[in-house]
Amino acid sequence: MAxxxxxxIENRGRDMKSLxxxxxxxxxxxxxxxxxxxHARGAADGPSMQELYVQRLVAVIPNQLQTFDNIFADLDxxxxxxxxxxxxxDSIAVSVAARDAGRRVIPGFVSSNPSRLDTPPQEGNEEGPF
Structure with a gap:
C-alpha cells in the first residue's frame, strides 16, 4: 500500500478555488x-483538526487515467x-493542480511525481514545500 x-496546503492569500x-x-x-x-480547521496557529470532506475509491486499469476534477478547495x-x-x-502516478475561479491552473502549483506527492515552495518561502 502506497x-x-x-x-x-496553505491557501490564505491565494486564489485557489478548486483542485x-x-x-x-x-x-x-x-x-x-x-x-x-x-480541510485543516484552525490551521493558522497551533494544532488543527483534519476534517475529511472528499472520499472517492476507484479501480484504475493499466494505461488508464482517472481524473477527479473540480474538488472544492476555497478553504484556509x-x-x-x-x-x-x-x-x-506501485504503478500509480499522481498529479495535483490548483485552479483559480476561472478554472486556470495557478502557476507554481502543479505537482506530479509517482513516488512522492508534494507542493512547490510558496512565493517568498524557500524553506520547504509547505
Missing amino acids: RLSTGA TVRAANIGSDSAEVLLEVF AVTVRVTTSGVGE
Missing part, C-alpha cells in the same frame, strides 16, 4: 486508488491524500 500526501487530481496507471496490473481531501488549508492498493499499487 500513501501519498501533499501535507497541508484537479489525476491518477494514472503506468503499469501492467490494475490498482485501486483512494482519494481523500481534508487543505490536504490531499492518495492511497493505492492492489497488485499495481
